[in-house]
Amino acid sequence: MQPISGEFGAMNNLNALLNQHQISSLHELHSHGQLPQMLQSVSQFDPVASHDDFLEQMLSSVPSSAAYPWEDDHSQQQMEEHSAAVLASKLRQHQISGGAAKALMFQQQLLLSRGLAAGNGCLCSPTGSDGALLPMAQGHHNDGVDGNGFKSIQANDLSVKALFNGFTGSLGQTSNQSQHFHHPQNYGAAGTATPSTAAQAMNQPAVSGSSGGGASGQPRQRVRARRGQATDPHSIAERLRRERIAERMKALQELVPNANKTDKASMLDEIIDYVKFLQLQVKVLSMSRLGGASAVAPLVADISSEGRSSNGTQTASSSNNNEGMTVTEHQVAKLMEEDMGSAMQYLQGKGLCLMPISLATAISTATSHSRNPLAAANSLKISGISDARGPTSPSLSVLTVQSATVGGNLNREPSLKDVSKP
Amino acid sequence: MKSTSPQNPNPLKKKLASRFLKAMKKLSHKISSSPSPPSTAERRRRHRAVRAAAYASMASAVGPRRAWSRALLRKLRSKATATSGRKTARRNPRNIGTRFLGLNELCDVVPGGKAMDSCSLLSETGHYIKCLRAQVQIMREILDSSSSSSSSRIL
Numbered sequence: 001m002q003p004i005s006g007e008f009g010a011m012n013n014l015n016a017l018l019n020q021h022q023i024s025s026l027h028e029l030h031s032h033g034q035l036p037q038m039l040q041s042v043s044q045f046d047p048v049a050s051h052d053d054f055l056e057q058m059l060s061s062v063p064s065s066a067a068y069p070w071e072d073d074h075s076q077q078q079m080e081e082h083s084a085a086v087l088a089s090k091l092r093q094h095q096i097s098g099g100a101a102k103a104l105m106f107q108q109q110l111l112l113s114r115g116l117a118a119g120n121g122c123l124c125s126p127t128g129s130d131g132a133l134l135p136m137a138q139g140h141h142n143d144g145v146d147g148n149g150f151k152s153i154q155a156n157d158l159s160v161k162a163l164f165n166g167f168t169g170s171l172g173q174t175s176n177q178s179q180h181f182h183h184p185q186n187y188g189a190a191g192t193a194t195p196s197t198a199a200q201a202m203n204q205p206a207v208s209g210s211s212g213g214g215a216s217g218q219p220r221q222r223v224r225a226r227r228g229q230a231t232d233p234h235s236i237a238e239r240l241r242r243e244r245i246a247e248r249m250k251a252l253q254e255l256v257p258n259a260n261k262t263d264k265a266s267m268l269d270e271i272i273d274y275v276k277f278l279q280l281q282v283k284v285l286s287m288s289r290l291g292g293a294s295a296v297a298p299l300v301a302d303i304s305s306e307g308r309s310s311n312g313t314q315t316a317s318s319s320n321n322n323e324g325m326t327v328t329e330h331q332v333a334k335l336m337e338e339d340m341g342s343a344m345q346y347l348q349g350k351g352l353c354l355m356p357i358s359l360a361t362a363i364s365t366a367t368s369h370s371r372n373p374l375a376a377a378n379s380l381k382i383s384g385i386s387d388a389r390g391p392t393s394p395s396l397s398v399l400t401v402q403s404a405t406v407g408g409n410l411n412r413e414p415s416l417k418d419v420s421k422p
Numbered sequence: 423m424k425s426t427s428p429q430n431p432n433p434l435k436k437k438l439a440s441r442f443l444k445a446m447k448k449l450s451h452k453i454s455s456s457p458s459p460p461s462t463a464e465r466r467r468r469h470r471a472v473r474a475a476a477y478a479s480m481a482s483a484v485g486p487r488r489a490w491s492r493a494l495l496r497k498l499r500s501k502a503t504a505t506s507g508r509k510t511a512r513r514n515p516r517n518i519g520t521r522f523l524g525l526n527e528l529c530d531v532v533p534g535g536k537a538m539d540s541c542s543l544l545s546e547t548g549h550y551i552k553c554l555r556a557q558v559q560i561m562r563e564i565l566d567s568s569s570s571s572s573s574s575r576i577l
Contacts, residue, residue: 248544268524275531278554285561286472
């Protein structure tokens with residue numbers, strides 16, 4: 001364990017570099033056959049070269065190699081198998097010669113090629129995980145759309161929402177590829193601790209890749225049993241713990257909308273940001289809630305008497321509500337007699353406005369969807385406060401009669417159409 | 423939540439909704455007794471009260487089954503008894519060594535996260551996110567329904 005741990009850090013850096021370059025090359029060149037060719041050319045290189053030289057040779061060969069035919073999956077896999085076998089033999093050589101770092105590098109290459117094969121095979125038929133991600137994203141996208149319709153939302157909240165909405169839109173093929181890159185990376189990182197059993201580590205991602213990653217629990221146990229003979233129980237416990245954490249991370253990944261991150265660190269950052277975002281939403285919503293606190297009482301009555309058909313409590317609370325309404329209406333009527341401007345100002349101070357009935361019906365049908373067909377009917381019966389030129393008392397009386405008859409569970413019905421003015 | 427169309431088939435959401443609405447009712451009694459234009463300090467206090475009510479209802483709806491809800495309830499009770507100066511010493515230094523860097527930040531965000539190991543912290547986070555989401559949805563629905571109904575002040 002000791003000599004390996006020193007090179008583990010270097011290995012991680014190389015890993016990250018390799019991963020980055022390979023992913024970027026994938027995006028740029030749009031041909032997945034690049035890597036197997038590159039690996040083949042690697043096997044021809046002098047294995048005595050140092051780490052940096054090796055890396056540069058690999059990277060320089062990427063743009064120089066020609067585009068590989070993409071449709072030829074089988075031959076490609078054969079090539080990869082071949083290159084994998086070559087690499088495996090080289091790996092054993094290096095293990096025997098004690099060049100642990102180079103062995104690790106070759107191993108990484110092998111794992112990546114395996115993962116690539118898995119990714120290639122799986123890209124043709126999208127896995128269930130991708131499908132599961134999409135409805136999640138859509139669900140959250142709807143959530144975000146509702147949030148954008150939310151009136152009193154603050155600027156920072158909007159920007160954070162836009163951030164999350166933008167991420168949900170970018171779910172694409174990269175998620176699938178990167179997930180399969182993620183698996184061999186994990187296994188590779190875990191396997192570096194025991195280079196003597198590296199061959200078994202190589203078998204592992206191939207098996208899990210072929211099974212689509214779904215049944216990867218079983219081969220993992222098989223591998224673990226083998227490793228247990230070579231290593232001490234501490235590392236087994238470590239591995240168990242790490243896998244439990246990986247499971248939880250996956251579950252979290254499905255909860256959080258931006259699930260297309262490859263490594264644990266950025267996924268963690270995403271999770272943290274999401275939790276902070278939700279807490280900020282609670283804060284913002286609580287700030288805008290206060291005016292509605294008085295209107296919550298009828299809702300409470302509704303919920304508490306869900307099963308009951310009696311309207312006793314409901315009419316009591318609704319009459320309270322309607323009394324508030326009629327007071328407002330009287331006020332508005334009085335103001336309108338004096339001056340329309342003051343009436344408008346008064347209404348705006350309450351967060352209301354006057355509007356023609358046609359617009360009011362359009363808004364009410366748009367917002368209430370299929371909930372209350374009576375809402376539209378009710379607003380039609382409302383004689384125009386918007387007309388306001390005629391005598392106000394008959395319209396007022398109509399309104400109060402309306403609100404009284406509506407009563408019951410239609411407390412929410414608008415007798416004054418209100419629109420918030422932020 | 424509306425009596426006409428049941429919008430929460432989720433039992434958790436129903437529990438959250440009922441508790442939150444009861445808490446809001448309590449608050450609204452307090453508000454209705456005061457004069458209508460509140461000062462900014464008064465308003466800020468009310469905001470914080472609503473937010474506290476949201477978290478309290480969330481924690482009580484979940485109950486003591488989850489570590490984060492227990493921690494939240496403990497925090498709220500200690501605040502209610504106005505002993506904010508009490509500082510519980512960090513009794514778990516052993517967890518910090520086995521943690522990734524990012525988890526340290528996560529345990530600050532999630533209530534009660536400091537006294538948990540990485541595994542349970544992650545699962546607690548998952549449940550916490552679910553509950554937060556449900557709470558936000560409920561608050562939004564309440565706001566929508568109340569704003570589309572009577573003459574209620576939005577801000």
